[in-house]
Amino acid sequence: MRQSQLFTKTRKDAPKDEVAKNAELLIRAGYIHKEMAGVYSYLPLGLRVMNKIATIIRQEINALGGQEILMTALQDKNLWEKTGRWSDKVLDVWFKTKLKNDTELGLGSTHEEEITALMRDYVRSFRDLPVYAYQLQTKFRNEARAKSGIMRSREFLMKDLYSFSKDDAEHSVFYEKAKISYKNIFNKAGIGERTYLTYAAGGSFSKYSHEFQTVTPAGEDTIYICEKCHVAVNEEIRDEQKTCPHCENADLKKEKAVEVGNIFNLGTKFSEALDLAYVDEKGEKKFVVMGCYGIGPGRLMGTIVESLSDEKGIVWPESVAPFKIHLISIPDKEGKVAHYADKLYQTLVDKGIEVLYDDRDTRAGEKFADSDLIGIPYRVVVSDKTMAEGKLELKDRKSGTVEKIEEKELYGK
RNA sequence: CGGAGUGUGGUGUAACGGCUAACAUUCCUGUUUUGGGAACAGGCGACUCUGGGUUCGAAUCCCAGCACUCCGACCA
Numbered sequence: 001m002r003q004s005q006l007f008t009k010t011r012k013d014a015p016k017d018e019v020a021k022n023a024e025l026l027i028r029a030g031y032i033h034k035e036m037a038g039v040y041s042y043l044p045l046g047l048r049v050m051n052k053i054a055t056i057i058r059q060e061i062n063a064l065g066g067q068e069i070l071m072t073a074l075q076d077k078n079l080w081e082k083t084g085r086w087s088d089k090v091l092d093v094w095f096k097t098k099l100k101n102d103t104e105l106g107l108g109s110t111h112e113e114e115i116t117a118l119m120r121d122y123v124r125s126f127r128d129l130p131v132y133a134y135q136l137q138t139k140f141r142n143e144a145r146a147k148s149g150i151m152r153s154r155e156f157l158m159k160d161l162y163s164f165s166k167d168d169a170e171h172s173v174f175y176e177k178a179k180i181s182y183k184n185i186f187n188k189a190g191i192g193e194r195t196y197l198t199y200a201a202g203g204s205f206s207k208y209s210h211e212f213q214t215v216t217p218a219g220e221d222t223i224y225i226c227e228k229c230h231v232a233v234n235e236e237i238r239d240e241q242k243t244c245p246h247c248e249n250a251d252l253k254k255e256k257a258v259e260v261g262n263i264f265n266l267g268t269k270f271s272e273a274l275d276l277a278y279v280d281e282k283g284e285k286k287f288v289v290m291g292c293y294g295i296g297p298g299r300l301m302g303t304i305v306e307s308l309s310d311e312k313g314i315v316w317p318e319s320v321a322p323f324k325i326h327l328i329s330i331p332d333k334e335g336k337v338a339h340y341a342d343k344l345y346q347t348l349v350d351k352g353i354e355v356l357y358d359d360r361d362t363r364a365g366e367k368f369a370d371s372d373l374i375g376i377p378y379r380v381v382v383s384d385k386t387m388a389e390g391k392l393e394l395k396d397r398k399s400g401t402v403e404k405i406e407e408k409e410l411y412g413k
Numbered sequence: 414c415g416g417a418g419u420g421u422g423g424u425g426u427a428a429c430g431g432c433u434a435a436c437a438u439u440c441c442u443g444u445u446u447u448g449g450g451a452a453c454a455g456g457c458g459a460c461u462c463u464g465g466g467u468u469c470g471a472a473u474c475c476c477a478g479c480a481c482u483c484c485g486a487c488c489a
Contacts, residue, residue, distance in 0.1 A: 009439080010450090011423095011424065011425095011438090011439080012424085012425085012438070012439090012450070013424055013425045013426095013438075014424090014425090015424070015425085016419090016424090016425070016426090016481095016482085017419090017420095017480095017481050017482060018482085019482070019483075036480080036481085037480085037481065037482085085489080090489090091489070092414095092487070092488085093487095093488075093489090109489085110489060112489080141488085143487085143488075144414060144486080144487060144488085145414090145483095145485095145486090145487085147482090147483085152488085203489080220488090259488095264489080266489095292489090330447075330448060331447085332447085333447090362450090363446085363447060363448090363449090363450075363451065364447070364448040364449065365447095365448075365449040365450050365451075366449085366450045366451095367448090367449085367450090368448075368449045368450080369449065369450045370450080372449090381448080383448065384448090385448075393448095
């Protein structure tokens with residue numbers, strides 16, 4: 001994409017109503033736009049990052065056997081009354097609204113009720129199980145206090161996967177596989193080494209649930225890490241679990257962290273309440289055993305910014321960067337540089353390489369500062385100097401290393 | 414939801430109760446520049462959050478509302 005066509009602009013100053021680093025940088029660089037407290041729009045660059053994250057998630061969840069669907073944000077009150085969760089006292093983040101005829105509706109903050117009811121139409125026999133379905137969809141949560149930029153907002157995208165298994169054994173097998181998929185997702189997103197499988201409060205069907213917590217000072221949670229096993233314990237269960245659940249190590253390191261994902265055994269809580277059952281080999285009726293598995297792509301994006309940015313701006317891992325290459329031309333008077341840069345841009349586009357081309361008529365310093373702020377992994381400069389040498393200048397955003405390369409070497413990047 | 418604070422051009426700030434609300438930046442014009450947010454000149458852009466009140470006079474003081482931020486509580 002030509003940067004001269006990009007309608008967003010960078011800013012030197014962050015808005016005074018943002019304190020969180022993720023929001024400051026993402027707004028300054030033009031990734032997001034704040035609509036109101038806890039409500040953000042995603043702009044061209046931001047949407048590209050979200051889509052990259054969504055792609056990583058889809059790859060892994062599809063490999064797990066997940067089938068993607070899209071459910072509705074509007075929720076049926078009757079359904080939620082059956083599980084006792086319509087009450088604001090039980091679920092205090094409800095946004096509720098009404099039809100013209102005064103029928104009450106809810107805006108979905110989660111979708112256990114809806115998907116459980118939906119599956120009743122398709123699950124009858126043990127032959128129909130297991131089933132794994134997921135969606136990437138907007139959730140609405142009326143948080144008492146939105147904070148931390150896009151890390152805790154009132155409207156946000158969420159990937160929610162639900163598993164439907166015949167029994168606990170079948171559920172456990174999938175649950176363990178999901179842990180591995182989640183690890184893969186956070187590895188691919190570039191925060192794997194600082195993200196810990198964390199034991200947390202489990203609900204009525206398991207002793208513990210599992211969260212994926214990324215260590216960062218911006219985190220709202222406190223976890224206790226076992227370095228040996230690369231797992232952690234959430235402070236909420238610290239009293240009952242003082243050692244590493246894997247190796248009994250008592251020397252755990254306390255850190256602030258952000259919950260970027262969680263997986264939860266729902267047992268038969270929803271299937272019993274909503275009568276999602278099947279008939280087994282012996283002709284007996286059994287309730288389906290469920291699990292749910294969530295990741296917030298927006299929160300993940302914010303977490304990446306919080307943990308990987310530096311004083312100059314954002315540093316995206318290549319896997320989620322809006323573009324792979326930031327091509328910068330420093331035009332000369334005769335137009336030779338611009339002509340060559342145009343051609344190079346077209347060549348890269350034709351080869352399917354994602355490139356943001358800074359073809360604007362501004363000074364080099366401004367282009368470099370913008371480039372650092374936006375945080376694309378590879379910066380390629382074309383100028384008088386580089387043309388005289390017949391080479392390109394390649395700078396790695398993360399390491400800051402600069403090297404001269406042939407144009408052809410760029411194609412392999 | 415409890416507590417605290419803040420609302421001034423797009424953005425960041427300034428202005429004792431008293432002149433046409435100032436400065437920087439962004440943006441537009443022009444000239445000179447051209448490898449780390451250039452220089453100069455000119456210009457556009459604000460009912461000072463909203464509604465009341467006090468006063469000869471309110472961005473400034475008072476009341477109410479709304480919005481935003483921070484601390485805490487909450488976070489299947």
